[in-house]
Structure formats: C-alpha cells, structure tokens
Amino acid sequence: MDIGVLVKASLDGNMIRADPDGRINIENTPLLISEYDRNAVVEAARIKSEVGGKIYVYTLLTWGPTKKKKKELENVVREALALGGDEAYAVVDDRVIPCDVTSTAYILSNLIKKFGNPELILAGEASMDMLSSQMPIRLARHLGYNVVTFARKIELSDNKIRVTRDLEDKLEVVETSLPAVISVTGEINRPKLPTLLQIRKAFAKPFKVVGLDELELEDTGRKISYSDLRLITITRKNVIIEADKLEDIADILIDKLIEEGVVRV
Amino acid sequence: MKTVIYGFSTEDLLDGLGLAQRIRELSGEELETFGFIVGAEPDVDGFDVIYKMGYAPTDAISKAILENISDTDIFIGPATKNGTDIATRLSAELDYPMITEVVDVDKVDDEIILKRQIIGGRGLAYYKFVTPITLTVPRKKFQPSKLDKKPEVKEVSIPEAKIRIIEELPKEKGEVDIEAAEVVVGVGRGFKSKEDIQMAFELAKLIGGEVGCSRPIAADFHWLGEDRWIGISGKKIKGKLYFAIGVSGAPQHIMAAGDAKIIVAVNKDKNAPIFKYADYGVVADLYQFIPVLIDRLKKRRG
Numbered sequence A: 001m002d003i004g005v006l007v008k009a010s011l012d013g014n015m016i017r018a019d020p021d022g023r024i025n026i027e028n029t030p031l032l033i034s035e036y037d038r039n040a041v042v043e044a045a046r047i048k049s050e051v052g053g054k055i056y057v058y059t060l061l062t063w064g065p066t067k068k069k070k071k072e073l074e075n076v077v078r079e080a081l082a083l084g085g086d087e088a089y090a091v092v093d094d095r096v097i098p099c100d101v102t103s104t105a106y107i108l109s110n111l112i113k114k115f116g117n118p119e120l121i122l123a124g125e126a127s128m129d130m131l132s133s134q135m136p137i138r139l140a141r142h143l144g145y146n147v148v149t150f151a152r153k154i155e156l157s158d159n160k161i162r163v164t165r166d167l168e169d170k171l172e173v174v175e176t177s178l179p180a181v182i183s184v185t186g187e188i189n190r191p192k193l194p195t196l197l198q199i200r201k202a203f204a205k206p207f208k209v210v211g212l213d214e215l216e217l218e219d220t221g222r223k224i225s226y227s228d229l230r231l232i233t234i235t236r237k238n239v240i241i242e243a244d245k246l247e248d249i250a251d252i253l254i255d256k257l258i259e260e261g262v263v264r265v
Numbered sequence B: 001m002k003t004v005i006y007g008f009s010t011e012d013l014l015d016g017l018g019l020a021q022r023i024r025e026l027s028g029e030e031l032e033t034f035g036f037i038v039g040a041e042p043d044v045d046g047f048d049v050i051y052k053m054g055y056a057p058t059d060a061i062s063k064a065i066l067e068n069i070s071d072t073d074i075f076i077g078p079a080t081k082n083g084t085d086i087a088t089r090l091s092a093e094l095d096y097p098m099i100t101e102v103v104d105v106d107k108v109d110d111e112i113i114l115k116r117q118i119i120g121g122r123g124l125a126y127y128k129f130v131t132p133i134t135l136t137v138p139r140k141k142f143q144p145s146k147l148d149k150k151p152e153v154k155e156v157s158i159p160e161a162k163i164r165i166i167e168e169l170p171k172e173k174g175e176v177d178i179e180a181a182e183v184v185v186g187v188g189r190g191f192k193s194k195e196d197i198q199m200a201f202e203l204a205k206l207i208g209g210e211v212g213c214s215r216p217i218a219a220d221f222h223w224l225g226e227d228r229w230i231g232i233s234g235k236k237i238k239g240k241l242y243f244a245i246g247v248s249g250a251p252q253h254i255m256a257a258g259d260a261k262i263i264v265a266v267n268k269d270k271n272a273p274i275f276k277y278a279d280y281g282v283v284a285d286l287y288q289f290i291p292v293l294i295d296r297l298k299k300r301r302g
C-alpha cells in the first residue's frame, strides 16, 4: 500500500528575524522541516515495513521569495527522503505565496491526485510555525478521504485502520476505513537524525517540483490571509555566569537570585 | 449574525460566549447565539437555544451541528484537540476560513482584527475579521458578562459517521498546579533517566518550588505527569522564577514562561537557544552542577 506524507518547510522558531518595526522578516528567517512531520515520515516508514508499497513525500512552499526559499525547501525534502520517503513532489509557485492553509490543502490535494494518489496520508499534528492543525481535515475533504487527528498509535488491518488518539484527558481508540488521512503526534515514535548514508541516498531519489500550471489550477482557493506577522520581543538579562569552579558559579547564581528577590535563604 | 458556540462543558460555552460578546461589542452587530454541548449538561444563560448531544466521534459531532443549525455566520469552539478537530470539519465542509486560538480581538482603523500566536508563541499573526468564519478560543481568555436570556434546550440524536470509538482510556489526573507556583524547576531531555529527576525535586524543595518539565519528559517518556508539562500545549509559568535544567529552549516550551519574572537556564551546550530567553545562564553539565548548587544552598542554610 502506498503512503503519502505531508511535510512543511516551516519558519525556524529560534532564528526569527524581524524588521525594526517588529514585522517578521520572512525572507531572512530560515526554514526547517516542521518538527512533527519527521514523526509522520518515520511512521510511514514503519507501516511500509509491514505492508510494503511506496512513500510519497508532498510539500508546498508557503514562504517566499521562492528564489531564495526553494533551496531551503529542497533541504527539507531531502531530509524527509533520508528519513524514509521514496519519491517527493513539491509545488513552488510565486502565485501561492504567502500561502494559507485553505489554499495549501486545495493545491496539495491536486498534487496528490496527480502524483501517486496513495490511500493513506500522514501528516504532523500541527506545523511548527502556523500551528493551526487544519491541514489534514481540509485535505481529506478535498480528497473525499476519512480523517482522524492526533494519532499516537496506528494499526492497520485489511481495509480498516485503528488509531489511538492522544487527547488532553484521555486516550481514545477509534476505527475508520481507508482511504484516510491521519495526523500524528510528536509522541508516536522517536525519529533519529538521518545517517550520512541515508542522506547520500536521498539525493538519488526522484524529486519533482511543479507549478500551478502543471496542476492545471487557475485559482489558489485562498480564503483568508494574515494582514501582519509580528515578533514578540523578549527582554531578558542574558547574563552567563562564569567562574573557574562550579562552587563559585553556584554561589554567584544564588546571590543573584537573592538579589532579584526570587529565592530566600 | 448567527453564532454557534459548541463545546464539551459549560466552561467551553462560556469561553466562546466571551469571544462572541467581544466581537459584538466591536462590530455593533446583534448576535443570535446557539449553543451545542456534547456529553454534558448545559448550565449557562445567554443563549437563544442550546442543543445537547451524547459524546460521539468528532465527525459525528460536526455532522450533527450542521444538520441542526444552518446558515451560521460564526462558529466558535474550544481550542482543545477535539475542539480544533470539529472546527476544521465544519470549516472544510462549508469552505469557511478558520482562525485557531484567538488570543485577542481589537479594532484598528474601523476594522476588527483577530490575533493569534504563531511559531510557538514567538510571534503574533493578525487577521481581519470576516464572515462567515470559524474561530477557536483558549480557556478563560474572554470572560462573558452575565446575560439572563434563558435558553431553550433541545436534545439531538447522534448521527451515523465514518469514525467509530472502540475504547476510551482515561489519563491519570495530576495534582500539581504549576501555574500557581511562584518557583518552578523545569526538567528537560538533558536528564538521562527518571531517577535522576530526584535532583530537580531536591532543588525545588530547597528554593520553595514545584517541578515542571518539557513535553517529551511528560508526554513521551511519562517520567512526570502531564500536569507538569510546560508549553504552548501545556501549562504556563507565571511566578517569580523558572529554573530550566537540560531544556533546549524551543519556543513552544519557553514562551510559556514569558510571564516569569526571572528565568535561569542550565545547559551544557553554550549555543542552546534557551540562553537567549534566560536572565541567568550556566553552561555546565547538569550532573555536575546541580549537586554542587544543592550543596551550596544547604551550606548557606547551615
């Protein structure tokens, strides 16, 4: 059975750049594979090891400018291929940038139907940057698939799929039938960094980049777009306490905390 | 405007009502409010009608909402996992835009602006309010003013759906309230085993605090209860001191300590992002430094 995995090249939360007016400077903020999309790829690889088939990696570049960001998207795709993907398909097109979740779901559904059309599609529970958790359900609606969110465990048997959902106050075991889209939590497995050999092999795997024209799409299906993205400023003292001996560091730290009035001795 | 507020408890409905009232205040438009409560009894006024239904899979819930209420302008649900799931099903079905976890609503140049956190709390995204729309609201962000409109309560049946619940396994309820603690010692993946966390408890006891942790320590390893999980999807730290040990400083974690007066970080990697978010940093192996710190604190106390 073939499996699709959605991966997103997300803004790196620890490398956010902002303009002097506080607006996030997307162009100069690097992109990384979204943390829990790695779990989705690794889960796909686990399922493939049981049932066989191919793993398709799908992505769409949501942040621009495309010229600069395309390279970063390629690195994200290579990482997904190194973690177990077999083939990758990406949409890169100036017309969709900046892309919101409604248009991304719409465009990805067309990409998926055109290339591979797998019966099972996995995604991370939320992207690292926009965190909205809408993608799996919106995509499933376009594809006409069933959809289950926040999977901590996935079990396949025949045409059925059993999913343990990790909710705030309970685990909920549910069953649905294929074809399906499933979003996975960060706890479903523990991805390791890909090995050098895996990375090298990833470069030999098929990777196709298309635009809207190749998907024969005229409209992006966009519903709403942010009007502004602002960085929250952090003002901390950023003092690194240094001394030759750990005892001295401890003493200095204790003194500071007493001085700040946060610890009493 | 026709507003549908759904949830799993009276509190969920109140949170949604608070947001709806805020939108009405700024837009000046009257709202017709419908409640939809799942698996609980409603105990709330201020709605025209409240529908209630037994607990069911999320696809059945969204289907029931759509079957019973049409032409909705605004859906509001809780920003929980199931709340978000249902919100997205409604939005996908009707092709509505959706904004999750609205933390603030403002009026700027005659336009209503909704704000939500992005990038684990490092940023805020602003959206112009449009209708129709679906919104989710975090717990206790918007307090509703009291309304005495007594709702009519209608019971609805659970429709057929594509997902079937096989089993529910409740999670253990924790007893610690780290959100109320003045001092929290945070445990991260720098700790190698569950036993080693004893060190953090000892330090917390000495400085008068509770122990909290990063998501993997609670959700993945289960070394500590989920009530101690700090972060965007866990608890917030609001006290005087957050003392993070072996925590790398992902925004999804550390931004939840944004209200702490002082942040201390102990990490062996001098390039760990946590130092950017800290007032005082110690670059050291926690296994060497924390015992020394505990020892010095004890010595001072004599």
Ligand SMILES: Cc1cc2nc3c(=O)[nH]c(=O)nc-3n(C[C@H](O)[C@H](O)[C@H](O)COP(=O)(O)OP(=O)(O)OC[C@H]3O[C@@H](n4cnc5c(N)ncnc54)[C@H](O)[C@@H]3O)c2cc1C
Binding pocket: A035, A036, A126, A127, A128, A131, A186, B187, B188, B189, B190, B191, B213, B214, B215, B216, B217, B229, B230, B231, B232, B233, B234, B245, B246, B247, B248, B249, B250, B251, B252, B253, B266, B267, B268, B269, B272, B284, B285, B286, B287
């Ligand atoms: C949508 C989403 C939601 C999330 N929600 C949350 C959330 O609510 N809360 C949360 O915590 N995370 C959350 N995360 C995960 C988050 O991104 C990080 O993966 C997580 O916080 C990392 O936990 P950590 O710092 O304990 O582990 P790591 O990132 O592995 O860091 C361990 C640190 O310990 C240091 N270390 C190792 N050994 C030692 C030693 N001997 N002495 C001193 N230091 C040592 C290392 O240098 C490293 O910096 C979320 C992620 C996403 C994508």
